[in-house]
Amino acid sequence: MCVFRLKSLLLVTLVLLCQIGLAQQGLKGKVSGVDGKLAGALIKLVDTKLGTVTNDDGSFEIKDVPEGQYQLRISYAGFEEKLILITVQKGKETEIGSIALKDNSHAMKEVTVKGKANNGSNLEALKMTKNSTKIVTVLSAENIGKLPDKNVAEAVQRAAGVKLEHNKGEGSTVALRGTPTDWTATFVNGDRLPTSDEDDPSRTFHFEVFPSQLVDNIIVTRTVTPDLDADNIGGAINFQTVTPPTKKVFNIDLGAGMNVRAGKPLYDINFTYGNTTKDKKFSYVLSGSYYQRAYATDAMRMVYGSNYSHEINALELKDYFGTRKTLGANAAVEYKPNSRLTLGAHFMHGRMDDDKWQYKTTYNWADGEGQRMRDIGTHGVLQRRLYGGDVTASWNVSDKFKLDAKVASYYNSFRYGPFPYGKGDPRNGYVTFNFINSIEKTFYYNDFVNTDFYGKMPSDPSVKTTPYVLLDGDNPYGTGPHYDNIHPTPNYLPGTDQYYLESITSQTNNTWEKDPVSAQVNGTWTLNDKVTLKAGLKFRAKQGSREISEYSWYPNTGEIQNLRIWLNQHETQDPPRNSTFLNAMSGAYAGQLMPFLTPSAMTGLIGNLGDSLKGYAMDQYNNNYYVWVGSKYHYQEQVSAGYAMAEAKLGKWELVGGLRIENTHFVETGDTQSTQGQMYTTPDGTTSVWYFAPESRTVDRNYLAILPSLNANYSIDSKSDLRLAVSRTFHRPNFEETKPGAPVIRFEDLEFNFGNPNLKPTYSLNFDATYQRYWGKGLMTFGLYYKNVTDHIFTRMEADTDPVSGIIYKYYENAGNSYIMGAEASIDRKFDFLHGFWSGFGVYANVTYSYARMQVPGRPSSQAMTEQTPWLYNIALYYEKGRVNTRLGLNYTGAYLKELNLASVAGYGILHKDTDYDLFVGETYSLDYQLAVTVSKHMSVFGEANNLLNAPYKTYIGQPWRPRRIEYYGPRFEVGVKFNL
Incomplete structure (x- = not known):
């Protein structure tokens, strides 16, 4: 019954979402920088108390703005501030469109190694980190592209507290703060993925099948809010795939x-x-x-x-x-x-x-x-x-x-x-x-030593001994080999x-x-x-x-x-x-x-x-x-x-x-x-x-x-x-x-x-x-x-x-x-x-x-x-x-x-x-x-x-x-x- 009600609610919701909303009196737009969208930019109507900050996709909206003319100030750390003259009409929502800010840093523009749609910048990642309601680290597409990462497990290892485990030399699984790998929830666009692996039957996702080139941002979360799946004692990592751009x-x-x-x-x-x-x-x-x-x-x-x-x-x-x-x-x-x-x-697909x-040679004692x-x-x-x-x-x-x-x-x-x-x-x-x-x-073999049942040198000659092969640290006679130089004889x-x-x-x-x-x-x-x-x-x-x-x-x-x-x-x-x-x-x-x-x-x-x-x-x-x-x-x-x-x-x-x-x-x-x-x-x-x-x-x-x-x-x-x-x-x-x-x-x-x-x-x-x-x-x-x-x-x-x-x-x-x-x-x-x-x-x-x-x-x-x-x-x-x-x-x-x-x-x-x-x-x-x-x-x-x-x-x-x-x-x-x- 619970499942039926939930599905019914979702159906009704989706039907409602397909209806056309009514216009509002206010304004909306989107802010971008040299590397694409800017999240966390400050939007302010001069000489008023009205303002907001841009969302993850750079968009913003200010509601209930009285009609009249205003100066709109857009500011973002590391970029030139911009002032725009706008007019808000009664009963209408003013669409400002896309606003581009210029980089005012004295340093030369950074080289982006990997080109991606809406390529996220480090500045954007810092703003997302600062504006989050949780303790997070955000890795942008720019950051991901700076080291030779072939899958997203390798890309995320540079965030603080990430433990990376390898398979045949490649990054395979990740965990936060050194905890067990199945204590960290890994999401793609907010969904926890099903798992399937040759050797590992746990809930841990193995990332060899997931190329890093498909990812726009990685959000590493160390604390939770109630809207996040709670099966994540270690934390959560959300991989956001490349999103549609605002230009070709x-x-x-x-x-x-x-x-x-x-x-x-x-x-x-x-x-x-x-x-x-x-x-x-x-x-x-x-x-x-x-x-x-x-x-x-x-x-x-x-x-x-x-x-x-x-x-x-x-x-x-x-x-x-x-x-x-x-x-x-x-x-x-x-x-x-x-x-x-x-x-x-x-939609995403990965295959490996x-x-x-x-070849294996085995010496069996x-x-x-x-x-x-x-x-x-x-x-x-x-x-x-x-x-x-x-x-x-x-x-x-x-x-x-x-x-x-x-x-x-x-x-x-x-x-x-x-x-x-x-x-x-x-x-x-x-x-x-x-x-x-x-x-x-x-x-x-010629390398056995005779010890008691516990691998020790017998103190009593009448004690029955057993032939064992033991490493040097365990050999009571001091004759065993070190592990890096074991030569069976x-x-x-x-x-x-x-x-x-x-x-x-x-x-x-x-x-x-x-x-x-x-x-x-x-x-x-x-x-x-x-x-x-x-x-x-x-x-x-x-x-x-x-x-x-x-x-x-x-x-x-x-x-x-x-x-x-x-x-x-x-x-x-x-x-x-x-x-x-x-x-x-x-x-x-x-x-x-x-x-x-x-x-x-x-x-x-x-x-x-x-x-x-x-x-x-x-x-x-x-x-x-x-x-x-x-x-x-x-x-x-x-x-x-x-x-x-x-x-x-x-x-x-x-x-x-x-x-x-x-x-x-x-x-x-x-x-x-x-x-x-x-x-x-x-x-x-x-x-x-x-x-x-x-x-x-x-x-x-x-x-x-x-x-x-x-x-x-x-x-x-x-x-x-x-x-x-x-x-x-x-x-x-x-x-x-x-x-x-x-x-x-x-x-x-x-x-x-x-x-x-x-x-x-x-x-x-x-x-x-x-x-x-x-x-x-x-x-x-x-x-x-x-x-x-x-x-x-x-x-x-x-x-x-x-x-x-x-x-x-x-x-x-x-x-x-x-x-x-x-x-x-x-x-x-x-x-x-x-x-x-x-x-x-x-x-x-x-x-x-x-x-x-x-x-x-x-x-x-x-x-x-x-x-x-x-x-x-x-x-x-x-x-x-x-x-x-x-x-x-x-x-x-x-x-x-x-x-x-x-x-x-x-x-x-x-x-x-x-x-x-x-x-x-x-x-x-x-x-x-x-x-x-x-x-x-x-x-x-x-x-x-x-x-x-x-x-x-x-x-x-x-x-x-x-x-x-x-x-x-x-x-x-x-x-x-x-x-x-």
Whole structure:
């Protein structure tokens, strides 16, 4: 009934919005600068008390103006003031049109690297920051274009307190103030997008599919008002796509370059075209982007296998390489049939194909097959698709009342493309060709040490010892290797003639999520020039599905040695960078990768082997089905929200407060294995199989969030503001965290993830205080914040009781009381107060420090909060003058705790009272450089270099010298030419 009423209200609203409003006595217009629209310009009728400031799109309106002649003053920091003589007639609204202001800065005009419709300037971004009722940072199109960002995650990382996580060296996910990534809400044009990813089943959006060229402004919000979706404990980031221009715009950018580590080229092309009709009633814009680049990654992984010691089961050396292709498109239209009504629509599409290959050599001290080596190759075509849009309407019903409405719909999906079969074959996936060394000739390692069960030197000679492989920091005899120079010592190194095919497996993944309808309506009532009331309703429906499975092929030859499929029977090659593999780690692993099948040999192997292979689907008749039965689940979620708020201006104070209520209802279904067995006979009647059919389990939950907030802004003077805020926000659990039934398997990582249908949402009471100082075209801020968090969701992991397997079990739980306190500071200043050459220099820098603690059941004292980064900073030095624009930027994210090992023993409780068995993410940093030179009015050339320091991505267990995964991506270089026509 609630949904029916909401839809009816929206229908009535949209019908009303299509009516033509009545003219009013007053005036309206739009203000622009050299770079387009100017938000926050001061509009004043001389010798009266009437005035206003321009909106985000540069427009303004002054109502109830008595008839007569006036002087209209338009002013904006950094621009020449303008006076216009106007006449207001009785009963008529005076349309002034577009007013252009001239830049009065003594510094030369800044070079805009990326041309866009309504290209937002830094001055505009500063004004939007100053005029916001929340604590925000605005990144303009001009700011986005100053560094080599290929997707919007990389573009936003320079805002204060932004944590950026990478995927194959590219920016992937973002979070604010170092909090967990799923605590930050990411919006496109005000709508939170559905999520879909290969590995990450959370509500976190991955931005590799979203090119930065489609974005006009990025608004980073650290505090909330009731009209903002409240699932954002960390904050919210709104990406505003390119909007229709006020005049014709046509820009083309072309670029090309080289990925040094991959040894292959990269190139991109971007365009924007927009125009408006002569009567200015209809405008449109179309922008597109295509980016193709090669990548290469050197990686290693350590597999640890016990809850009682840090023994190493395996060392994996991995060489990743591949090609990514990203295509993005954005279209927008706006229609103004009269001065009161504005209709609009946006559409966006993003897609990325990742043709990914991997060569892997594994040294297995213990993996269920005894002491062995494996030579493995993997290939898959990863496909991500995103599309959707919205229809909007805005109607000034009267002088004091305005209605806004929007209906949006978005779809996001991930699946594997055509390998090893044609498009649409359900067996396509991430295909692993697994060759294992023969042990007909005795094979063993020489680097074991004998310790007690806990990896310690036995104090009593009669104590039974166990052979372990331990790193130097864990080896009680002091003979273990350091992680960056581990050289397994088998008694011989097998050649390609000694590896036979054990199996071929295709890890399949069909994941999608859509918001088929997201509808909202807002009403704004201006009581007077000091008090404004606002209220609204919103409804969002979500549907999603995740199906992970496996299809396998095994040789029909079994264990008969002379019939085995040997590696040397097929075309092989050394991995592409074997001679320099992991040379950043003291060169210890150069040349350590074994030769493997060529890409063409992998592509044709299954077909060429024909009847020598037998395929097995992962269904209830497969002996391994019990492992995979829980890896399929489906869900639906409906969120209904309403809010009411008021904005009051009291002298130097501006107060914005109110209440938001959100109700969440979700139904989720997952499979588990039946306890009642059945007999299945094959169609030919030759084989009978005893199997356990899957059964469904469903969770149906509903919870209500009551979320008040208050923002108070105090204007100290014209250049200084003090902003205070208190609010209550929350975080909905991710769907895999609440999944009923059997666990989800992560085959590559040897993990089983158990859902918790009783998991509670996380709530946070937030306090913020920020001082902002504006001067010239710059901004300096300093802020403090505190979050009191209840029911923080964390991941608990523990190793299998069998220390040989290397399998990790993961569970999701709510922590006790937790808190985060922090401080942040930033400065953005061009030195245009200097003279001559020196006026082109500038600096942008920010730093965030957070101290976070959580109470974990079973541990005696509070500890660091999971997924909370303590340190973040970004520093950029730049020079912008005349034809030259150059910038050097450093971005840093500190190490943080990711998952807890809370393995327990009956009668003893949790084994590890400290974090020595917990999983951490190491510090990451990148140094980027960019240079652009304007050749002419319509052309510029550029060069850029990313990841110059080749800093690794690293995870570790307890201590940095005990790595679990290390990946190096190498630097990336690009040169190109940009045309702005």
